[in-house]
Amino acid sequence: MMLLETRGLSKHFSGLRAVENVDFQLEKGEVRALIGPNGAGKTTFVGMLCGRMEPSSGSVAFDGQDITHLPAHKRISMGMAYTFQITSVFPGLSVEENVALAARRANEDPAAALRATHAALKRVGLEDRMDQEAQDLSYGHQRLLEIAMGLAQSPRLLILDEPTQGLADSEIEAFKSLIRYLSESATILLIEHNMNVVMETAHRVTVLNFGEVLAEGTPAEIHENQAVQAAYLGTG
Amino acid sequence: MSDTAKSAVLHGGLLALLLVLQFVLPEYHHGNLSRIMVLACYAIGYNILFGYTGLLSLGHAMFFAAGMYGMGLSIRHLGMDPATAMLLGLVSGVLVSTVVGLLALRTQGVAFMIVTLMFAQAAFLTILYFGEYTRGDEGFVIQQAERVLWGIDLSDPTNRYFAAFGVFALCLILSLRLVSSPFGKTLIAIRENEERARMLGYDTFRHKLAAVIVSGTVSAVAGAAYGLLFGYAGASFASVQYSIFPLLWVLLGGAGTVLGPFIGTLFMFYLIDIASGWTNAYLLIVGVVLVLLTLFARQGIAGEIRRRIWKGLP
Numbered sequence A: 001m002m003l004l005e006t007r008g009l010s011k012h013f014s015g016l017r018a019v020e021n022v023d024f025q026l027e028k029g030e031v032r033a034l035i036g037p038n039g040a041g042k043t044t045f046v047g048m049l050c051g052r053m054e055p056s057s058g059s060v061a062f063d064g065q066d067i068t069h070l071p072a073h074k075r076i077s078m079g080m081a082y083t084f085q086i087t088s089v090f091p092g093l094s095v096e097e098n099v100a101l102a103a104r105r106a107n108e109d110p111a112a113a114l115r116a117t118h119a120a121l122k123r124v125g126l127e128d129r130m131d132q133e134a135q136d137l138s139y140g141h142q143r144l145l146e147i148a149m150g151l152a153q154s155p156r157l158l159i160l161d162e163p164t165q166g167l168a169d170s171e172i173e174a175f176k177s178l179i180r181y182l183s184e185s186a187t188i189l190l191i192e193h194n195m196n197v198v199m200e201t202a203h204r205v206t207v208l209n210f211g212e213v214l215a216e217g218t219p220a221e222i223h224e225n226q227a228v229q230a231a232y233l234g235t236g
Numbered sequence B: 001m002s003d004t005a006k007s008a009v010l011h012g013g014l015l016a017l018l019l020v021l022q023f024v025l026p027e028y029h030h031g032n033l034s035r036i037m038v039l040a041c042y043a044i045g046y047n048i049l050f051g052y053t054g055l056l057s058l059g060h061a062m063f064f065a066a067g068m069y070g071m072g073l074s075i076r077h078l079g080m081d082p083a084t085a086m087l088l089g090l091v092s093g094v095l096v097s098t099v100v101g102l103l104a105l106r107t108q109g110v111a112f113m114i115v116t117l118m119f120a121q122a123a124f125l126t127i128l129y130f131g132e133y134t135r136g137d138e139g140f141v142i143q144q145a146e147r148v149l150w151g152i153d154l155s156d157p158t159n160r161y162f163a164a165f166g167v168f169a170l171c172l173i174l175s176l177r178l179v180s181s182p183f184g185k186t187l188i189a190i191r192e193n194e195e196r197a198r199m200l201g202y203d204t205f206r207h208k209l210a211a212v213i214v215s216g217t218v219s220a221v222a223g224a225a226y227g228l229l230f231g232y233a234g235a236s237f238a239s240v241q242y243s244i245f246p247l248l249w250v251l252l253g254g255a256g257t258v259l260g261p262f263i264g265t266l267f268m269f270y271l272i273d274i275a276s277g278w279t280n281a282y283l284l285i286v287g288v289v290l291v292l293l294t295l296f297a298r299q300g301i302a303g304e305i306r307r308r309i310w311k312g313l314p
Helices: A042-050 A072-077 A095-106 A110-124 A139-152 A169-182 A195-201 A219-224 A226-233 B003-024 B027-052 B061-076 B082-104 B109-129 B157-180 B182-192 B194-199 B204-230 B240-253 B260-278 B282-296 B300-308
Strands: A002-013 A016-027 A031-035 A057-062 A080-083 A157-161 A187-191 A204-209 A212-217
Touching: A002 A042, A002 A187, A016 A042, A016 A187, A016 A204, A016 A212, A031 A042, A031 A195, A042 A072, A042 A080, A042 A157, A042 A187, A072 A080, A072 B194, A080 A139, A095 A110, A095 A139, A095 B182, A110 A139, A110 A169, A139 A157, A139 A169, A169 A187, A169 A195, A187 A195, A195 A219, A204 A219, A204 A226, A212 A219, A212 A226, B003 B027, B003 B157, B027 B157, B027 B182, B027 B204, B027 B240, B027 B260, B061 B082, B061 B109, B061 B204, B061 B240, B082 B109, B082 B204, B109 B240, B157 B182, B157 B204, B182 B194, B182 B204, B194 B204, B240 B260, B240 B282, B240 B300, B260 B282, B260 B300
Parallel strands: A031 A187, A031 A204, A080 A157, A157 A187
Antiparallel strands: A002 A016, A002 A057, A204 A212
16 A cells, blocks of 8 residues: 655756656555665655645655645645754754644644653653753754654654764664664655665665666665666766 | 742732732822833734744734724714724724735745835825824824723723723733643744744644734734723824834843733833933933843843743743
């Protein structure tokens, strides 16, 4: 059963083809990694999935429903969640309120929202820092806060945009186990540069290059793929 | 003591103090405080949009005037009683702020400031244009006989004080309730990071529109009350000066705090009052004090209290 599907999805910025004619399918329960060199169009592509930008052409379907022209907030309430590549939290609010804002969208009942907030904070290990302002957290902790916000939404599809960027090795280990835990309840689309994370967590990998799908397969297949290696090494 | 209890004591304490002051203040300050309480309602309205939602409007005088003229014109030309007239003042506030919100919110940042400023100028000129009905710059007096509400003469200082107190208490409690509600917390989230709020699934346009309407309507109620209690409506209340006042009051008192608007209005009122007793160049003194406050208490008076003493101050 497909959770997400794009057909011929393209985005052009005055002549620059950031994303070109991408057909993409994501199965329910899958952990999919999206990789590619800098400027390959990964963030633009997921930006069109979650409604941050309008595609130039093509369509996006979520859970069998065409969402191509749906505004972002409606897609989110259908069960998508998006964590930002460049940390984007509410700097002046407490860590708890940051997550509570995410939880309140998914839980009408205030008590349930509070429970979801605390559960998410506990899961990422920030429960001791609940009362701190988000701007006082270290960078690594802000990344974890982003993920806690995603968790608290209890999404069906979680899109993580370079979540391990700038994390220490020990933090990356913890992140990998977090992904495995998350994948039990949500489908995950992961933009990731760290190949170690990709190999260990993803079921399948899609490679974007110059806005087009270059290859798709299991992590092992992608690892062996000549074209992918060429694209990454820049000798293609 | 929990934050909620502390906040109840603080805000309840202010209201109790204002109630007691009615019996002890000398006549002059008694009259001033009535005025300050009504103007503080205007600042409270402004603060909802500026302090909590992070939208800087330079045109709030049009909402203040919408309430004032909605009330005043319906007494003057339609012979309404004060209660109905107040209600019409409120309704015109809702209408004007809905229309202005729908149009102005298509812009952001500096453009939003300019658009609200332009709308307010258009409203100001409209009042002058229809001088036949509004008496333009000169304005019109609402006669004592027209200011009797349910048998209570609102031109009597004591009655006027209680009426001003009633409107102020209502606005203060409304603002306190609002900012601790999920809706208010979403407005704060929009102020802090609108794109993030949108990507958490909040319809930020609708929230901002609602903020404009609530803010504009509270401002309109303040305008209507001001006209009714002090018996005058004039075009100067729609001028750009009256758009700047609430911004100053809120900045001085503390943007994004419930008490800030009152503190700022009180402070500024007496600053001008006292300084003009010393010299004709009182604006110079006012200016210097404003500069000092912006330098040393950047978050306003209540904002500094929040920063230094109590972080949970709503």
